[in-house]
Structures are given as C-alpha cells and as structure tokens.
Amino acid sequence: MSLVTDADKPTLYKRIRADIEKRILTGEWPPGHRIPFEHELVARYGCSRMTVNKALSELAQADLIERRRRAGSFVRRPQHQSAVLKIADIRAEITALGRSYGYELIGRKLRAATAADRDRLGVKKAGKVVAITCRHSADKVPFAVEDRLIDLSSVPDAATADFSREPPGSWLLHHVPWTEAEHTISAIVADDRTAEALDIAVGAPCLVIDRYTWRSARTITAVRLLYPGDSHRLVARFKGG
Amino acid sequence: MSLVTDADKPTLYKRIRADIEKRILTGEWPPGHRIPFEHELVARYGCSRMTVNKALSELAQADLIERRRRAGSFVRRPQHQSAVLKIADIRAEITALGRSYGYELIGRKLRAATAADRDRLGVKKAGKVVAITCRHSADKVPFAVEDRLIDLSSVPDAATADFSREPPGSWLLHHVPWTEAEHTISAIVADDRTAEALDIAVGAPCLVIDRYTWRSARTITAVRLLYPGDSHRLVARFKGG
DNA sequence: TACGATTATATGTCTAGACATATAAGTCAA
DNA sequence: TTGACTTATATGTCTAGACATATAATCGTA
Numbered sequence: 001m002s003l004v005t006d007a008d009k010p011t012l013y014k015r016i017r018a019d020i021e022k023r024i025l026t027g028e029w030p031p032g033h034r035i036p037f038e039h040e041l042v043a044r045y046g047c048s049r050m051t052v053n054k055a056l057s058e059l060a061q062a063d064l065i066e067r068r069r070r071a072g073s074f075v076r077r078p079q080h081q082s083a084v085l086k087i088a089d090i091r092a093e094i095t096a097l098g099r100s101y102g103y104e105l106i107g108r109k110l111r112a113a114t115a116a117d118r119d120r121l122g123v124k125k126a127g128k129v130v131a132i133t134c135r136h137s138a139d140k141v142p143f144a145v146e147d148r149l150i151d152l153s154s155v156p157d158a159a160t161a162d163f164s165r166e167p168p169g170s171w172l173l174h175h176v177p178w179t180e181a182e183h184t185i186s187a188i189v190a191d192d193r194t195a196e197a198l199d200i201a202v203g204a205p206c207l208v209i210d211r212y213t214w215r216s217a218r219t220i221t222a223v224r225l226l227y228p229g230d231s232h233r234l235v236a237r238f239k240g241g
Numbered sequence: 242m243s244l245v246t247d248a249d250k251p252t253l254y255k256r257i258r259a260d261i262e263k264r265i266l267t268g269e270w271p272p273g274h275r276i277p278f279e280h281e282l283v284a285r286y287g288c289s290r291m292t293v294n295k296a297l298s299e300l301a302q303a304d305l306i307e308r309r310r311r312a313g314s315f316v317r318r319p320q321h322q323s324a325v326l327k328i329a330d331i332r333a334e335i336t337a338l339g340r341s342y343g344y345e346l347i348g349r350k351l352r353a354a355t356a357a358d359r360d361r362l363g364v365k366k367a368g369k370v371v372a373i374t375c376r377h378s379a380d381k382v383p384f385a386v387e388d389r390l391i392d393l394s395s396v397p398d399a400a401t402a403d404f405s406r407e408p409p410g411s412w413l414l415h416h417v418p419w420t421e422a423e424h425t426i427s428a429i430v431a432d433d434r435t436a437e438a439l440d441i442a443v444g445a446p447c448l449v450i451d452r453y454t455w456r457s458a459r460t461i462t463a464v465r466l467l468y469p470g471d472s473h474r475l476v477a478r479f480k481g482g
Numbered sequence: 483t484a485c486g487a488t489t490a491t492a493t494g495t496c497t498a499g500a501c502a503t504a505t506a507a508g509t510c511a512a
Numbered sequence: 513t514t515g516a517c518t519t520a521t522a523t524g525t526c527t528a529g530a531c532a533t534a535t536a537a538t539c540g541t542a
Contacts, residue, residue: 011525048527069493069534187428187446187470205428205446229428289497310504310523
C-alpha cells in the first residue's frame, strides 16, 4: 500500500510536511482549503511552533500552500511550478485543470527484459518487465500517449496490477515511493502511429517527455510521454531572487 | 547596476541568502567552493545560528548548495534542475556543458511598442521596446536562436546596451534582477527562416521555450528560444519525497 | 449605508540555548 | 600500507519563549 516516502525515521517536521502534502496530493484538501493553523498543528503534534513553522514554510516554498497573515494557510491551485517537473500523474494534472479525464489502455505486455529494455531502464541485468502503452485524454480529446516500461524486479506487484482502468502512473505513485527522477524534454514530429494515437497529422510537432524514476539507485520505471506540440504546453512558473 | 532583489527592507535571513546567492551566480564562488560555516556567518552577521541556518536551508532546498555534515556547505554544479527552469543564460548553460560558446547578433531594432509587442509583453501601455534576434552556438554548431523583446520603460539602459558582443540574456541577468518568470515549453516544426538559422531541415522538430520575466509585477522581457528538437534536450533531474 | 479607525490574530522573524547524528580526520594496531 | 577504532566538528532538528507585521473583523462615525 501507500508508504511514507521518507525511509527510516522521518524527523517530526518532515512527518508534518508529508502528512499535509499527502492530503493535498490526494485531493482530501483541495485548492483553496484552509489547512490547520500553526497553533492547531502544535497541539496535534505536541511540538513547538518553530517545528510546524518549518514544515509549513517548506510547503510554501514549494508553492503547495499559500500563507496569509491573519488568515491562515491555504492549498494553492494546481502548481505551475509542478507542471513540468513534478507532475508524475497525468490524471491529477488534467483534473487539476478542471477538465474531465479519460484513460484507455492500448497495450500491455509482460516479458523477459530484452536488450533494448535493459538499455532503456539503464540496468545491466533485469528479469521481467511490463511494457504498457496507453492514452490519456482531456475532455475526450487526446492529451498524451504514454509508453512505459516497469522493472518487475523493483516492483513485482506491477505484474498483477490491473492497468485497464487505473493509469500506471497513478498506480505507481500510490504503490512505489520514488527518490529520484529525471526528465528529458525534446521535440519530434509525429510518425504514423503517433499521429493516429494523438489524432493529429503526420509530421505535426510533438513534445516528448522521457521520465526515469529510481528509488535509491534502483530503476523503477521509464516512461515516454508524447503530447501534441502545438496544442499542449508545459508551463513552469517560479520566483527568482 | 545590480541591485538587491528584495525591495524595501529585507529581513536578515533573506539578506544572508541573497548575499550568498549573488556570489554563486556571479561565479565568485564557483561550483565546489565551500561557503563559510554557519558559525562564521553567525559571527559575520551577528545573529543566531537559526537565522543563518534558515538561509542556508533554503539555498539547499533550491539546490544551489549542498550541505554535508562535518564537512560544510558547498556550491553545487550547474543544476540539472535548473536546466529547464532556472537557466536564464544560455552562455552559462553552454559553458557549463564544457562546450565553446559562440554568439551572433542577427538583428536589433528600437521601436515604439506595437500592439503585438504589448500583447507579447502582457502590458497595456508600453513606450519603447528593443527587439533582438540572435543566435547561440556550441562548438560552432547552432544551439538556439533567440527572439527577444525588452520593455524599455522597465529597463531603460537596454536602449544603449551593446548587444553585438554580449548576449541580451547575460546582460539582463547582470543588470536587472527579476522576481518572477514563466516558461512555456512547446514544440513546433521549423519554417524556412528557423530552419536556416538553426541549420536544420524545414519541417524538422523544434523545441520552443517562451520565457517571460517580471520584476514585482512589471514586465521586463519576453523571449522565445528555438532549439533543434532532435539534437538538443532539456534535462531536469530532481529528488522526490 | 459607507467609510475610517481600532483590535484581534495568524503568520514572519529571531534568539540562545539543547541534543542528535553523520562523517572527516586522526590514532593505533596488524 | 591497510583496516579498525576514536574523536572532533558541522550540520540537523528542536524548544520555549519574544516582538514585528499584515490584515480580517469589528466597531464607531458621518
């Protein structure tokens, strides 16, 4: 089931931060929701105010919450900042935009890792892998196609998971905590297969995100996402100085 | 000249953070450099350890420095994480990759803002603007073409700056502190003009980064960067949990 | 009713301590 | 020289307070 991300013995402020983060990410506390006041959290966790303040300050720095004097702290709406880097879950991304989410499993294969699979996952030896192809749509319009490889030696449960209804990204997010990820963003032009899946013209531009995820030096999954390049845009907003 | 970013009366920990950040960004403290120990900063600023700790913690959270127990705090090398989001300066990006940087001014125009200019800068009224087109190359190979608009009402000095040798991005970075920026990443296919500038085929995929920069709600510049989509890749690496 | 002054309150910053913990560096023996 | 053990030290976390400050809410007045 869902595990706490911090491994052994999370410090108190990290636990507080993780608790709040979880409620925000699961949607239990939606955008606009007022999270408990510092003094309430102090009472709940039985610690000093500086400790909860540190947790809340970090959440504010990560733009997950907004803090307003006298008013309290509020869950922010879908993070710009997250858009490029932190969004591991397209379903969350789309629903956060207030659009209806659609999902369709195109293909799923369980196989012994081929040389290409091992190369893609960046491992020398790998037993079995699951290869998944699926499509995400927003308001019935194709939003992205996903081509994913999961290393079963890292995530054995994925062999039996039912990806026909739940997108693999969401499943992984709730079953496997990750510690490191890398995104590579590039552009390609659509080939026949891509064009058909995204309902765009052959030769149309596509934005590509390749994402690799590890947990403590162990590869979990490699995924390639293709977005229509002229309609979809990844926005990242952040603060300087 | 270069101003402190925080406006009126920065709090102490912010001043400490800004001081260190400045030295890192200017290169005075290069990657690997050990920044002063907490107790040294405590002595220098005459404050408690918690105050410098807060400043350093935030810098660590922003991945500008790395903190190692017993060893100290060190300037990190050009952030992966920065690659997509924070890099305002292509020259720095290229030299950080260990490649030789080349720059070429293609065009520069000073004009009263047109409707299109105002729209692009997101302002209602604007006096004059400078429009700059230039090309960046790495190891003599076209790396990106830049198409930039600078609002002269925000940055009057830009009217007389010499962009024939210094790229506008670098110039701005050293002359105008920004407080907010937004990146939009998309993909297009190269038209004739782009194809020629980047030395690629017409119809080849291009990665597009549109970047808008503000200083306290005041637009500074809007820039569009075009990268060859199949050769250049933007990498963002980061930690979870 | 509308507006201006006052007040209560939640966050923002800071202090002077404390103990925990990872680890670089030094020490010593095999 | 190498490996195991010890020690010193910088960071990591935490406390129980303090005062500052922005502002939502209230109250009073025109």
